[in-house]
């Protein structure tokens with residue numbers, strides 16, 4: 001996914017290319033939103049979130065996955 005994109009109403013199209021369940025969470029600037037359920041392998045999900053300009057952490061909230069590297073710092077630009 002891109003590490004910078006314009007702020008505003010943003011829809012993430014998330015594809016699980018892996019072999020186990022994963023999920024998606026974005027947190028920062030007072031926002032904390034994640035998918036209501038995990039994505040099985042080979043499946044997709046969309047999540048729409050309203051982002052003000054700033055820096056956010058995107059992680060896979062499945063237990064232990066963020067510590068395995070499933071995290072990314074992204075910037076919503078003005």
Ligand SMILES: [Cu+2]
Nearest residue numbers: 022060062065
């Ligand atoms: Cu994961």
